[in-house]
Amino acid sequence: MVTDADVIVVGAGMAGLTAADRLTAAGRSVLVLEARERVGGRVLNEAPDAAAPEQVVEIGGQWLGPTQTRARTLAARLGLQLYATHTDGANLLERRDGGLLRYRGTIPRINPVVLADIGQAQTRLDRLARRVPLQAPWRAPHAGHQDAVTLGTWLRRNVATRTARELLTVAVRAVWACEPHELSLLHALFYLHSGGGFASLIGTSGGAQQDRVVGGTGLLATGLAARLGDRVLLGRPVHAIRAGDDAVTVTARTGDSWHARRVIVALPPTLAGQLDYHPALPAARAQLTQRTPMGAVIKCLAVYDEPFWRRDGLSGQAVSIAGPLSAVFDNTVPGGSPGVLLGFFEGAAARRFSLRTPGERRDAVVAAFTRLFGARARHPRAYLDKDWSGDPFSGGGYSAVLAPGTWTGYGHALRAPVGRLHWASTETATIWSGYIDGAIRSGEHAADEILRAEDSR
Amino acid sequence: MVTDADVIVVGAGMAGLTAADRLTAAGRSVLVLEARERVGGRVLNEAPDAAAPEQVVEIGGQWLGPTQTRARTLAARLGLQLYATHTDGANLLERRDGGLLRYRGTIPRINPVVLADIGQAQTRLDRLARRVPLQAPWRAPHAGHQDAVTLGTWLRRNVATRTARELLTVAVRAVWACEPHELSLLHALFYLHSGGGFASLIGTSGGAQQDRVVGGTGLLATGLAARLGDRVLLGRPVHAIRAGDDAVTVTARTGDSWHARRVIVALPPTLAGQLDYHPALPAARAQLTQRTPMGAVIKCLAVYDEPFWRRDGLSGQAVSIAGPLSAVFDNTVPGGSPGVLLGFFEGAAARRFSLRTPGERRDAVVAAFTRLFGARARHPRAYLDKDWSGDPFSGGGYSAVLAPGTWTGYGHALRAPVGRLHWASTETATIWSGYIDGAIRSGEHAADEILRAEDSR
Numbered sequence: 001m002v003t004d005a006d007v008i009v010v011g012a013g014m015a016g017l018t019a020a021d022r023l024t025a026a027g028r029s030v031l032v033l034e035a036r037e038r039v040g041g042r043v044l045n046e047a048p049d050a051a052a053p054e055q056v057v058e059i060g061g062q063w064l065g066p067t068q069t070r071a072r073t074l075a076a077r078l079g080l081q082l083y084a085t086h087t088d089g090a091n092l093l094e095r096r097d098g099g100l101l102r103y104r105g106t107i108p109r110i111n112p113v114v115l116a117d118i119g120q121a122q123t124r125l126d127r128l129a130r131r132v133p134l135q136a137p138w139r140a141p142h143a144g145h146q147d148a149v150t151l152g153t154w155l156r157r158n159v160a161t162r163t164a165r166e167l168l169t170v171a172v173r174a175v176w177a178c179e180p181h182e183l184s185l186l187h188a189l190f191y192l193h194s195g196g197g198f199a200s201l202i203g204t205s206g207g208a209q210q211d212r213v214v215g216g217t218g219l220l221a222t223g224l225a226a227r228l229g230d231r232v233l234l235g236r237p238v239h240a241i242r243a244g245d246d247a248v249t250v251t252a253r254t255g256d257s258w259h260a261r262r263v264i265v266a267l268p269p270t271l272a273g274q275l276d277y278h279p280a281l282p283a284a285r286a287q288l289t290q291r292t293p294m295g296a297v298i299k300c301l302a303v304y305d306e307p308f309w310r311r312d313g314l315s316g317q318a319v320s321i322a323g324p325l326s327a328v329f330d331n332t333v334p335g336g337s338p339g340v341l342l343g344f345f346e347g348a349a350a351r352r353f354s355l356r357t358p359g360e361r362r363d364a365v366v367a368a369f370t371r372l373f374g375a376r377a378r379h380p381r382a383y384l385d386k387d388w389s390g391d392p393f394s395g396g397g398y399s400a401v402l403a404p405g406t407w408t409g410y411g412h413a414l415r416a417p418v419g420r421l422h423w424a425s426t427e428t429a430t431i432w433s434g435y436i437d438g439a440i441r442s443g444e445h446a447a448d449e450i451l452r453a454e455d456s457r
Numbered sequence: 458m459v460t461d462a463d464v465i466v467v468g469a470g471m472a473g474l475t476a477a478d479r480l481t482a483a484g485r486s487v488l489v490l491e492a493r494e495r496v497g498g499r500v501l502n503e504a505p506d507a508a509a510p511e512q513v514v515e516i517g518g519q520w521l522g523p524t525q526t527r528a529r530t531l532a533a534r535l536g537l538q539l540y541a542t543h544t545d546g547a548n549l550l551e552r553r554d555g556g557l558l559r560y561r562g563t564i565p566r567i568n569p570v571v572l573a574d575i576g577q578a579q580t581r582l583d584r585l586a587r588r589v590p591l592q593a594p595w596r597a598p599h600a601g602h603q604d605a606v607t608l609g610t611w612l613r614r615n616v617a618t619r620t621a622r623e624l625l626t627v628a629v630r631a632v633w634a635c636e637p638h639e640l641s642l643l644h645a646l647f648y649l650h651s652g653g654g655f656a657s658l659i660g661t662s663g664g665a666q667q668d669r670v671v672g673g674t675g676l677l678a679t680g681l682a683a684r685l686g687d688r689v690l691l692g693r694p695v696h697a698i699r700a701g702d703d704a705v706t707v708t709a710r711t712g713d714s715w716h717a718r719r720v721i722v723a724l725p726p727t728l729a730g731q732l733d734y735h736p737a738l739p740a741a742r743a744q745l746t747q748r749t750p751m752g753a754v755i756k757c758l759a760v761y762d763e764p765f766w767r768r769d770g771l772s773g774q775a776v777s778i779a780g781p782l783s784a785v786f787d788n789t790v791p792g793g794s795p796g797v798l799l800g801f802f803e804g805a806a807a808r809r810f811s812l813r814t815p816g817e818r819r820d821a822v823v824a825a826f827t828r829l830f831g832a833r834a835r836h837p838r839a840y841l842d843k844d845w846s847g848d849p850f851s852g853g854g855y856s857a858v859l860a861p862g863t864w865t866g867y868g869h870a871l872r873a874p875v876g877r878l879h880w881a882s883t884e885t886a887t888i889w890s891g892y893i894d895g896a897i898r899s900g901e902h903a904a905d906e907i908l909r910a911e912d913s914r
Contacts, residue, residue, distance in 0.1 A: 147638070148607070148609055148610075148636075148638035149607070149609075149610060149638070150605070150606070150607065150610075150861055152605055152606075152861070153605075153606060153607075153610050178862070179605075179862055179866075181604070181605035181606070181861045181862055182860070182861060182862040182866075237733070239696055239697075239733065240696075240710065253697065253733060255712075270747045273731065274730065274731040276694070276696065276710060276731075276849075277849070280847065280848070280849040281849070282811075282847065283753075283808075283811040283844050283846035283847035283853075284808065284811060284812065284846075286846065286847065286849065286852065286853075287750060287751065287753060287808075287846045287852070287853055290727045290749070290750035290751060290852060290853070291750045292747070293744060293747035293748045294744065294747060296740075296744060296866075348866065351740075351741065351744075351866050351867070354739075354740040354741060355741065387740055389740035389741075389743065389744045390737065390739065390740035390743065391737075392733075392734070392737040392738070392743065395743065395744070395747060396740075396744055396747070403639070403860035403861065403862075404607055404609070404638045404639060404860065404861075405635070405636055405638055405639040405860075409636075409639075409753075409805065409808050410808070
């Protein structure tokens, strides 16, 4: 069979673009088929203010942490500058009763019993997490037990105070975009280990939210795509993959087909499961992809003439027990104008506000910002949000949320190639799974897997 | 737009065929598009012995219970006879240590403390189940709590003895084809209520396994299909549904398209989620279908010259704590020849044996039958099994297994039509969800929904 490329990559998110870039660098011919009319997947730059299209902010993944070395290396290779997420000033905690508490650093001055309760839970989770093998979480010493309970059940058993449970629940929403009862304890432990522990995942300075990319993380995707040039074909939603003995045929909904020796499906597993495979995938792989639902998140941005909260000594960072926004950040771009506030609906709140009209959603976000930062927040000059669950080419975010039984029952099928088919996406990463960095690592891994397989023939 | 039919039904399982039949009876024109070259979905007749093709046994859903009135009515309409599942003789319980215990009726003569423990658990589950509204399980009095824990967590908290937990786990596998930690307590309660309670679900006489259809339940599907005639098109795997203001266009992988005023997607939700929808489905519906994984079951049949176990005073029914088969039945057809034993790999055992070769699987099944029924079981004259998880047009069985958070977070999107799109499949049924009867009811419901909608225009 005459092939169109050595390797076809399905999906031009960070995983697919990285794989294609690496294979190209190794001298392989590559074709990237992307469903949308844009690259980037869950990474997406937008200009919230139509009147100022040059003022770009991310409506998808946006932060780089200090240990996210593959993402940082890529940014450097592409000549992109990093800058620190704004943290100067006091943070806010919105309590259950709506009361506001100002604090500095990562720890609010709440009841020391509650603080100790949170601290011991974090310590225990981190200790358990370190014993989960990243390549094979199902081989953890207590994998059977840990994959038989939800993180919510663990929190109820191991956290004594209500406020501590509530604050940990806010952290769970911020990390996984779901409620604590939606994910397996084992999945939570894998993910914590993968990202370097609890503090690393939830932290700004020193943590996953430490740095930003000047011009937006979207430039990571468009930068890679520019290097790949016409190897990236947009508007080709792949729907069928037919694997033969020597080659694979990939067909898009447009009716076009391409042939290659190998294929990397660089989609979240739940979307990979929506393609038609011939021959049918092994039962374990097919059932795995039925069990990798995406978290639920709506990312919301409000633009103001300036970051007025800074003059009040506020950092713009807030967490809320009362909700509906779980976490809020100052998302102002370098230079300080315009001022941008960022809020997330996550988990149950995302589901609830997904059913509202865009106007109702805007009103709720503006009301939340106003409660936190005062009346000047009431009239943003622009507002933008994105409900990732309603985007059929992402399916949700930030990442897949594995329920009890999935890692132990099906984990072996998450990364294992099936003949000439290889899998990439941040969900398959062992380091920083769920993050941009993990997506890049997963793309590198899939490319290396193919290079090794082809070398050994 | 010129339409090909008033209604297109996607999927010729029991739900789709029933909907089509009902709409046809109401004077509507219907087209049923089926992916496979056969009708029936999870209902399938097979002749396990190639040398005796007339000796038909079901390799899919096979039983009708006394309260499964819609399935019984259909059987009667099609002129099919029912007969009782064979229960004469002693049942066997294979204990954890492999020891065999003979008993009659539904209750083995085990430790009365264990029996009491099982009894109280059943009673409590049934009582909780009756308070779960079948139309809206998320409105149960304690839905939030019940959907935040797995059935496994509930069993560990509420069942004191290990043997009772093990026997209840065998029952869970038999009912849901999964392990207790894979499903939400709320889903278990909904399902119990839907099927009339614990005893109704697990029972033979008086329960869901009471009766069989002479000639096999496959005749329910082929009988309906015969009435529909050339309205059923086989070998048309639908992959895209495009809804316009006045009509819907349905496209198959063959490239053919059809137009209708309304569409019933009569597939398990996880498979419905694999289609391309234009416009994209609402976020809640899209994320729901990411959260409706099918159970894991391999159904295994061994054929012997005669049901030799009956002469030993054995019913052929067995349950095993030791495994790997969880439940065994005498599946001999009327007349007593040939003798057929039926065994199920369910949940974790199904996953394990899905990875084995067919020969290894056969050996394990024959070894299990030999432990239960003696050396004469060692050499069946034919053996047949089907791993439903590996069948891309079913995705697994018996039904969808909802993890914590799904009913409360997304349940409202399970049955609600989306514009001109309606949903059917046993998963959407309120009565006997997960069973043939539920599939029929769901098809009737979807048809009625359309008739009402069209009447009110």
